[in-house]
Amino acid sequence: MSKVNALTSMLLRSPLLWGGAVAFCFFGMIHAGVIKDANVIRYLAGHWVEYVETAMFAVGMAALVIKWLDLRAQHRHSRDPLLEPIPEGGQDPADARRMGESLPAEDGSYSIRRYRETLDLVMRTGSADGLEDHMKYLSDLDAARAAQSYGLVRFIIWAIPIMGFLGTVIGITEAIANLSPTQLDNISGVVAGLGVAFDTTAIALAMAMVLMIFQFVVDRSEQALLSIVDQEIWTSLAGRFQSVDLDDGSALAITRLGEAVGRSSTRLLEAQEQAWRSLERTATAGLEQVLESAAGHLETSLSQSLDATLSRWSDSLVEAHSRLASSREDRWTHAAEAMAAAMRSFEHHQRALAGQTALIGQVVDAAHNVTLLERSLDANLATLSKTGRFEETLATLAAAVQLLAARAQDVSLEPRRVDLQAAVRSGKAA
Secondary structure, three states: OHHHHHHHHHHHOOHHHHHHHHHHHHHHHHHOOOOOOHHHHHHHHOOHHHHHHHHHHHHHHHHHHHHHHHHHHHHHOOOOOOOOOOOOOOEOHHHHHHHHHHOOOOOOOHHHHHHHHHHHHHHHHOOOOOHHHHHHHHHHHHHHHHHHOOHHHHHHHHHHHHHHHHHHHHHHHHHHHHOOHHHOOOOHHHHHHHHHHHHHHHHHHHHHHHHHHHHHHHHHHHHHHHHHHHHHHHHHHOOOEOOOOOOOOOHHHHHHHHHHHHHHHHHHHHHHHHHHHHHHHHHHHHHHHHHHHHHHHHHHHHHHHHHHHHHHHHHHHHHHHHHHHHHHHHHHHHHHHHHHHHHHHHHHHHHHHHHHHHHHHHHHHHHHHHHHHHHHHHHHHHHHHHHOOHHHHHHHHHHHHHHHHHHHHHOOOOOOOOOHHHHHHHHHHO
8 A cells, every 4th residue: 555655656746647648648738729820730739849948948947846845845844843852961773763753744844854864863873973974964964865866857957958959950940951043033941941930949058048047046945944954853853862982882782881880770660669668668557556556645645735735825825915915004004194285386377377377368459559558659659740740749758768777777677567547548648
């Protein structure tokens, strides 16, 4: 069944099959009249050489398309982790077989095949010595395989221009064969031969150019994939396995000996563990009997000691409760006294605020009277300016100011209340 699957996979990935099928369908549509374009028929199906060129071009394009689809699928899964992270302190080379079995099926993937070939070296030698050199060798081997995979495409790119030159030779030969000295007026055969010669060469060069461009694009994509695979393999496997480096070449023997000693130690530890378990069961039974006999005595002594301890704790708790009650009453008394003092202070502040409020009211009234006095002075100044006695009034005011200044020196520092209402009335009378 596996052979049938392999054969089916090979046929499905065969560029000859897909290219031949595409060319057959294309020529079938031309002969069925589906494709009627004159240029298409002239350059792709005008001569048997053009049939061959078109079929070869279809096979080459099929090979590149199949290659590109495979690379796209590998690019999507190139970053997927295939192995667990490197454990602390490295890993035993004996785990290489288990790691290789955990890998998925190969299905032509560069990364999976590289992992298998790298781990195969560790499994066969039992050591990781020379693993880095082997990884470099596998990288060069994959690069060579990638270059060899384009063998069919390179052959077609070489063969199509050759077929074009062959068509040119055939066309020129037909043109010369149709050239006759007795029929110089009829040169249609010569022109047809020359048309075949130039058409086959032109379409061959165009097809070769298209194939070369697509081959370059696919090759760049494959080189990028190989670079990613090299990086992933180096990150996952370089330094993973513990290696024993001895000059006498006995690393493998020592590794095997260590494994045998480890297995023997494991069996010895298992036997020791069973002996300890049986001893534990015997000791447990003896301890249970001793504990059961001592349980009664322990219970009696514990009960007596607990009763005495609880009675002492009860007396201590009653005494502590009484002390706490007396201290709590003292704290409440002090708190009441502090509250009364605070109330008295609050009443004093309240009376002070009432006095300040009355004073603010008087200040507001005085400000109102000052406003009225300013208005009266403005009116008097306006009247004086109209009567022309303004300068005389200024002199009188200056004398009054000097008189007030002289009297201010004789009075005490105690502030006096100014009768603003009288000032307003005198201002109005003026």
